[in-house]
Amino acid sequence: MAVIDADDLPLFAPSKKVYPQSVAGPYRRAKWIILVLCLGIYYLLPFLRWDRGPNLPDQAVLADLANNRFYFFFIEIWPQEIYYFTGLLIIAALVLFLMNAVAGRVWCGYLCPQTVWTDLFLAVERAFEGDRRERIRRDESPWSLDKAWRKTGKHAVWLVIAWWTGGAWVLYFADAPTLVRELATFTAPVSAYVWIAILTFTTYSLAGIMREQVCTYMCPWPRIQAALTDDDALNVTYRYDRGEPRVSVKQAQRLRAEGVPAGDCIDCNQCVAVCPTGVDIRDGAQVGCIQCGLCIDACNTVMAKIAYPTGLIAYDTDDNVKRRIAGHRPVYRLLRLRTAIYAALILVVGGAMIYQLATRQTAGISVLHERTPLFVKLSDGSIRNSYTIRLLNKRPEERPFALTVSGLPGVRIETIGPQATADLRPVVTVEPDSSREIRALVTVPADVHLEKSQPLTFTASDLFAGEIVRAEDHFIAP
Amino acid sequence: MDGHHDRDNFDSVTGHSTTGHEWDGIRELNTPLPRWWLGVFYATIIWSVGYWVVYPAWPLLTDATRGVIGYATRLSIEQDLATLRDFRAAQSKGLAEASLVQIKADPDLFRVAMAQGKAAFGDNCAACHGVGGAGAKGFPNLNDDDWLWGGSLDTIRTTIQHGIRFAGDADTRVSQMPAFGRDKMLTPGQINDVANHVRAIAGLPTQPRADLAAGGKLFAENCAACHGEAGKGNREMGAPNLTDAITLYGMDVASLTETITNSRNGVMPAWGGRLDPTTVKALTIYVHSLGGGE
Numbered sequence: 001m002a003v004i005d006a007d008d009l010p011l012f013a014p015s016k017k018v019y020p021q022s023v024a025g026p027y028r029r030a031k032w033i034i035l036v037l038c039l040g041i042y043y044l045l046p047f048l049r050w051d052r053g054p055n056l057p058d059q060a061v062l063a064d065l066a067n068n069r070f071y072f073f074f075i076e077i078w079p080q081e082i083y084y085f086t087g088l089l090i091i092a093a094l095v096l097f098l099m100n101a102v103a104g105r106v107w108c109g110y111l112c113p114q115t116v117w118t119d120l121f122l123a124v125e126r127a128f129e130g131d132r133r134e135r136i137r138r139d140e141s142p143w144s145l146d147k148a149w150r151k152t153g154k155h156a157v158w159l160v161i162a163w164w165t166g167g168a169w170v171l172y173f174a175d176a177p178t179l180v181r182e183l184a185t186f187t188a189p190v191s192a193y194v195w196i197a198i199l200t201f202t203t204y205s206l207a208g209i210m211r212e213q214v215c216t217y218m219c220p221w222p223r224i225q226a227a228l229t230d231d232d233a234l235n236v237t238y239r240y241d242r243g244e245p246r247v248s249v250k251q252a253q254r255l256r257a258e259g260v261p262a263g264d265c266i267d268c269n270q271c272v273a274v275c276p277t278g279v280d281i282r283d284g285a286q287v288g289c290i291q292c293g294l295c296i297d298a299c300n301t302v303m304a305k306i307a308y309p310t311g312l313i314a315y316d317t318d319d320n321v322k323r324r325i326a327g328h329r330p331v332y333r334l335l336r337l338r339t340a341i342y343a344a345l346i347l348v349v350g351g352a353m354i355y356q357l358a359t360r361q362t363a364g365i366s367v368l369h370e371r372t373p374l375f376v377k378l379s380d381g382s383i384r385n386s387y388t389i390r391l392l393n394k395r396p397e398e399r400p401f402a403l404t405v406s407g408l409p410g411v412r413i414e415t416i417g418p419q420a421t422a423d424l425r426p427v428v429t430v431e432p433d434s435s436r437e438i439r440a441l442v443t444v445p446a447d448v449h450l451e452k453s454q455p456l457t458f459t460a461s462d463l464f465a466g467e468i469v470r471a472e473d474h475f476i477a478p
Numbered sequence: 479m480d481g482h483h484d485r486d487n488f489d490s491v492t493g494h495s496t497t498g499h500e501w502d503g504i505r506e507l508n509t510p511l512p513r514w515w516l517g518v519f520y521a522t523i524i525w526s527v528g529y530w531v532v533y534p535a536w537p538l539l540t541d542a543t544r545g546v547i548g549y550a551t552r553l554s555i556e557q558d559l560a561t562l563r564d565f566r567a568a569q570s571k572g573l574a575e576a577s578l579v580q581i582k583a584d585p586d587l588f589r590v591a592m593a594q595g596k597a598a599f600g601d602n603c604a605a606c607h608g609v610g611g612a613g614a615k616g617f618p619n620l621n622d623d624d625w626l627w628g629g630s631l632d633t634i635r636t637t638i639q640h641g642i643r644f645a646g647d648a649d650t651r652v653s654q655m656p657a658f659g660r661d662k663m664l665t666p667g668q669i670n671d672v673a674n675h676v677r678a679i680a681g682l683p684t685q686p687r688a689d690l691a692a693g694g695k696l697f698a699e700n701c702a703a704c705h706g707e708a709g710k711g712n713r714e715m716g717a718p719n720l721t722d723a724i725t726l727y728g729m730d731v732a733s734l735t736e737t738i739t740n741s742r743n744g745v746m747p748a749w750g751g752r753l754d755p756t757t758v759k760a761l762t763i764y765v766h767s768l769g770g771g772e
C-alpha cells in the first residue's frame with residue numbers, strides 16, 4: 001500500500017490536451033453555417049439601423065441603460081415591462097428542453113457560444129499550426145523559430161477575435177457608430193474599455209485555453225440535461241450491434257468466410273481523432289460528449305472509403321441498438337408526451353407574448369391616493385380626495401392627455417399646476433418617451449350620498465391619437 | 479522503525495496520510511490548505527500593505543495616517559454636498575427672481591417650487607398642520623377652501639412670512655376674539671343662546687330650550703362687527719365664516735360655549751425670520767396647490 005500525500009491529489013483528472021483533427025461532412029458543414037450566421041449576427045447587429053422617429057435612437061437593437069429603455073426593432077421596452085424578458089427566457093428554456101427531448105445536446109453541439117467560439121479558435125489554430133498530427137509533433141518538438149511564430153500568430157489572432165467579441169458586446173449598449181469612433185479616439189467611457197477587457201479575457205481563456213474543460217467541468221447544462229433526457233431522445237450513438245467485435249477489413253472478410261461474426265468498426269480511431277472533447281464515442285453516452293456529430297462525419301468518411309454502409313455512428317438511441325441485437329425493428333418516437341408538452345408550452349407562452357405585444361399600449365396611467373389627508377370637506381360641504389397621477393407616454397412625440405374621472409354622480413377632476421383644459425377636462429401634456437406625475441383633486445358635491453369608500457375610474461385620452469388608458473382607485477368619504 | 483511510523487501516518491480507509499495526532503483512537507487526517515487558497519491568502523496580506531500606504535489606515539493619538547492619495551470619506555461627502563448646493567442654487571435662482579404668479583404659470587418653476595415647498599413644509603409646518611397639511615383641531619386643514627386670512631398667493635405668503643399673533647413680528651396678523659364668559663361680558667345663559675344662534679345660521683339643529691331670538695340679538699351686538707351680520711366671517715380680521723361646513727374648533731354646543739367663553743387664539747410663528755424668501759415662496763406655492771388656493 002503506497003502512502004498518498006494529500007497534497008498530490010488533484011481536484012480533478014489531469015487534462016489531456018485535445019488535438020481535434022479536421023473533418024468534412026454534412027454535420028461539419030451545418031456547424032460552419034451556424035457559426036457564420038451566429039457570429040455574423042452577433043458582430044454586425046449593433047450596426048443595423050431602425051428608424052423610430054426624431055426623438056428616439058435609430059439602432060435596431062439597443063439596451064439603453066442610461067435612459068432605462070430597451071429597443072428591439074419595432075419593440076421598445078420600459079423597465080416595468082421587463083416581463084417580456086421573463087417570457088423570452090421561459091421560451092428559451094422551453095426550446096432548450098424541447099431540443100433536448102428530440103435530440104439530446106443539440107445546443108451543446110451546434111449552438112452554444114462556447115462551442116461556436118471554440119470552433120472558430122480551433123480553425124485559427126489549424127490555420128497557423130496545421131492539422132492534428134502536425135500540431136502534436138510540433139508541441140513535442142523543442143522550441144524553434146517556426147514554432148515560435150506560429151504560436152505567437154495564433155495567440156495574436158485569438159486575442160484580436162476575443163477583443164472584437166468584447167467590442168461588439170459594448171456596442172449593444174450605446175449608439176454603435178458613435179461608440180466605435182469614441183473607442184478609436186480613446187474618448188469612450190471607461191466602463192466600455194473595462195467591459196471590452198473583461199470579455200476579451202473570458203473569450204480568450206474560455207475558447208482558446210479551457211475549451212472542452214468548460215463543458216466537462218464548469219457548465220451546469222450537461223448535468224441538467226442528463227436529468228431531463230429520456231431513452232427516446234436521439235443521441236450520437238455508436239451502433240455497437242453493428243460495430244463489434246472490432247476487426248480490420250481483411251480479418252473481417254476472413255472471419256465472415258469462416259462463419260464467425262465480425263463487426264464493422266475497423267478501429268481506425270478517426271472518431272476519437274476528430275472529437276473536439278477527445279472522448280471515444282464507442283464507450284457509449286458520456287458527459288464529455290457534446291454531441292456535435294463530427295465523429296459521424298469522420299466515421300462515414302471511413303465507411304465510404306472501405307465501401308461499408310455508412311451510419312455506424314449516427315443519431316440513434318441505445319434502446320434501438322438493444323432492439324436490433326434482440327432482432328427487433330428500431331423505434332423512433334418523435335411525438336411523445338414530453339415533446340408534445342414542451343411544444344404546447346412554447347406555443348402558449350409565445351402566443352401570450354405575441355398577444356401582449358400586439359395589444360401593448362403606448363400610454364399608461366397609474367393613480368396613487370393621497371393619504372394625508374384621505375379626504376377633505378370643503379366649505380360648501382362637498383368632499384374632495386387628492387391623487388397623484390402618473391401618465392406614461394411611450395411614443396416619440398409629445399402627447400396631450402385629457403383627464404376624466406367617472407363612477408360617481410357630479411364628480412369633477414382638476415389638476416394642480418399650470419395646465420390647459422379641453423371641454424373643461426384638464427389636459428396634461430407628456431413629453432416624448434417619458435412620464436409625468438401630476439397632482440389631481442377630485443370633488444363630489446355635498447348632496448351625493450357617499451359610503452366610506454367607493455370605486456372611481458380615471459381615464460386619460462390622447463387628444464390626437466385617441467388612445468385611452470384607465471386606472472381604478474377609490475374615493476374616500478367621512 | 480520508519481516503516482512503522484509510515485503505517486501510523488496513513489489512514490487506509492480514506493487513503494489519506496494523517497498528522498500523527500491521535501485521541502482515543504481517533505486520528506486526524508492531514509488535509510493541508512489548498513495551495514491556491516494559501517496563495518490568495520498571502521496575496522491579500524501583501525495587498526493590505528499597499529492599502530495602508532494608499533488609504534487612511536492606522537489610528538494615531540489625535541489623527542490617523544492619511545494615505546498617499548489623500549482620500550477621506552469626509553472629503554467626498556463635502557464634495558457631494560457642494561455639488562448639491564450648486565445644483566440647488568441654480569434651481570432656486572429662477573424661483574428667487576420670478577413672482578408668485580409667474581411661478582404658478584411656468585411648468586418648470588412650478589415643479590421646482592413644489593419639490594422645494596414640499597420638503598420645507600415637512601421640515602417646518604408638518605409638526606402642527608400634519609404631513610399633507612391635513613390639519614387637526616385648532617390647526618387649520620390647508621387642503622380645504624376655507625381660509626381665515628385669505629387663500630390667494632399673496633395672502634398665504636403674508637401669513638407664512640409674518641405668522642399669526644406672533645409676538646416677535648411687528649407685522650404679524652392679529653385679531654383677538656374677546657373671552658365673553660371669562661370677562662363677564664355675557665352670562666352662561668346668553669352664551670348658550672348665542673351658541674344656538676350660531677348653529678342655526680350654520681344650518682345645524684338647535685336646542686329646543688334655547689332662545690334663538692335673544693341669541694340673534696346678542697350676536698348682532700357682540701359678534702357681527704367681526705363675523706358679519708350673517709356670520710360669514712371677515713378675512714381682514716381673521717374672523718372665520720361660521721356658516722360653512724368647515725370648523726376649526728368644533729360646532730357642537732359644548733365647543734362653541736368654550737370658544738365664546740374663553741376665546742381661542744391660535745398662534746403661528748412668523749417664518750420670514752427663519753426661512754429665506756425663496757423658501758417662503760416655494761412654501762406659498764405648495765400650500766396654495768394643496769387644494770384650496772384661490
Ligand code: SF4
Pocket residue numbers: 105107108109112113114115214215216219220221222290
Ligand atoms: S456543455 Fe455547456 S458550455 Fe459546453 S457546449 Fe454544452 S452548454 Fe455549451
Ligand code: SF4
Pocket residue numbers: 236271274275276277278279280281288289290291292293294295296
Ligand atoms: S464523441 Fe462525437 S459527437 Fe461526441 S463530442 Fe466527440 S465528436 Fe462530437
